[in-house]
Amino acid sequence: MSDTCPRRRDLPFKRLNWHAPFSNAAYVNIRSALDGPAAPAANGSWVEVTHCGGSKFEESSAWFYALRGSGISLNLGKTLAFENHQDASIYFLGRPCRPLFSNNEKMGVFQCNDEIPVFVTAAAKAGWDSLQFTRHCDAFCDGTAGIHGALRGQTPESQLCPAEVVLTGVAGAPTCPTVALRRGLGAAEPCQCKRGGRSQRGACAVCR
8 A cells, every 4th residue: 555546546556645544544436526525424423434643723612633544433422524624714704714825725625624613613502513514625645746736736636635533622633633443334433542653743533
């Protein structure tokens, strides 16, 4: 496995981005910028996710990638879905995000670093347990134009768009946030969360 884009979507590769586990995780069938958003999960759903610690912006919210096959399941509770971060900023704050990275925004990636803490707090106060972002396209694999070409938007098939899940009111900086996790088929088994694989940001959660 490598971080080179696979020749077919059902072939594995190991690196998604800075915030996701690598080397001991295989990613397959990840949506790209050529695809539409993923279908949102329903209220109360158990969703397979990944989580890695070490983030400075997760003091009052815990961020996960929704990735089938991770072996860690999280319950969404009462959830609200958006396609991207800017949609949530407009919904909760009534305004788009302040521009940060012009090239990213041309490629449809809205990081919204200043707005995220504010709209996540607003979501928690409004009674939402989680938010879903069904098309956050800030991951890249090494395609026909190389990784730098992918970062410049030259190969949209190399721009990857996993879904994100955010738990409101839960600190996400630790590798294992203080939240009930499950494992196994249909989230049928309890999970004892431990530090396991690593990302480029920090240690990642695994279920024992």
